[in-house]
Amino acid sequence: MNIKHNKEEILKKGMLLFRMNGYHNTGTNEILQETGISRGSFYNFFKDKDDFGVQVLDYYTTNSVNYINEVLSKKELNPKQRIIHLFEIFIEGYTKVNYKWGCLLVGMTQELSGINELFKEATGRNFEEFIKPIAHCIQEGQDAGLINKDLNSRAMALSILGSYNGALVLMKSGLYQEPLDAFLEHLKKTLKA
Amino acid sequence: MNIKHNKEEILKKGMLLFRMNGYHNTGTNEILQETGISRGSFYNFFKDKDDFGVQVLDYYTTNSVNYINEVLSKKELNPKQRIIHLFEIFIEGYTKVNYKWGCLLVGMTQELSGINELFKEATGRNFEEFIKPIAHCIQEGQDAGLINKDLNSRAMALSILGSYNGALVLMKSGLYQEPLDAFLEHLKKTLKA
DNA sequence: TGTCAATTAGACCAATCTATCTAGTTACAA
DNA sequence: TTGTAACTAGATAGATTGGTCTAATTGACA
Secondary structure, three states: OOOOOOHHHHHHHHHHHHHHHOOOOOOHHHHHHHHOOOHHHHHHHOOOHHHHHHHHHHHHHHHHHHHHHHHOOOOOOOHHHHHHHHHHHHHHHHHHOOOOOOOHHHHHHHHHHOOOHHHHHHHHHHHHHHHHHHHHHHHHHHHOOOOOOOOOHHHHHHHHHHHHHHHHHHHHHHHOHHHHHHHHHHHHHHHOO | OOOOOOHHHHHHHHHHHHHHHOOOOOOHHHHHHHHOOOHHHHHHHOOOHHHHHHHHHHHHHHHHHHHHHHHOOOOOOOHHHHHHHHHHHHHHHHHHOOOOOOOHHHHHHHHHHOOOHHHHHHHHHHHHHHHHHHHHHHHHHHHOOOOOOOOOHHHHHHHHHHHHHHHHHHHHHHHOHHHHHHHHHHHHHHHOO
């Protein structure tokens, strides 16, 4: 009696494992064991581990960006409030899992972009997907006079996303909540009209 | 004819390898080959690979912080100018190696802090060493009225260091110079009196 | 029903991983 | 000179790695 699996559940589990334990530190055996899939099936779905890694990353970004779009389209808040709300939600999530997780995209960038062109292409492309909706919402805020125009919307999105990622790294390093609070303060100041 | 090695040259080479290729992606064999040291010597100097990793990280931080202290004590610049100058120098360095490197401390945090208590202790402790001199210089600038007091010096240092680290991640992901420029803009605005 | 491609199972493989172990060498102090 | 501890060399080990291979099974469609 063979068991059928679909790609998405494998990608989801891989996302979890890579995010918690890192790419090189997660073996294919662990993936097989955790998903209950057989080796043959895995290599039927994915060319190799790198191919799987890239697909996991794309899956992560797709889901994250969908969520971002959802939050950033809440009509009961103005554009500036939406941005702040978005990062408050994200940070609350990390607090709830005791600061043990990180952003998969940051992790993969750090671990792989320097040594593997396939992943470098993927991380750059995926970051662009994150930047787009944030820059768009900032632009809205700027047009409405709610957010200053010291930087154009893309540069401001880059600066904010960068600060956020850096705060997550500091959090994970053992500084916990403090850098996250500092980031939120910084964010509010950055957006000030 | 046995060859004598000293710990520092091994640490230096390990630093280079971990920084370029990551911790899990660098095997002990590669370390032995690159340093020319024998397996026996390596395990005479270091308890195991993790012990080596932590010592490499400490070595990296000690050197970096020494350099930071040097730059931040240049009397021909005022405290605010020194901070800006510091990050401009760092960024110039990354530009020169074609954005291929990253901060070892960020890399080790991302790869190891979530799964290894030894490294979590080390990364937190090492980040504190980076924060100290920066916060100190900010405090000087605030006392002199050159830097605003929207945040206390430590929180501002956290925010800046976080933003810087995040910008390096974006750089490495394939966005190259753009996030670095956005960071420098942000830095100047953050410090504005 | 018969056919065929997609999928699954898991044994197997070569390469690589970290770490240990023994034997030999060196430096230095008594 | 001898004793001792630090250091070096490199063979070896056992576990684990990513990936391949063959055979069996499945599902969809002719």
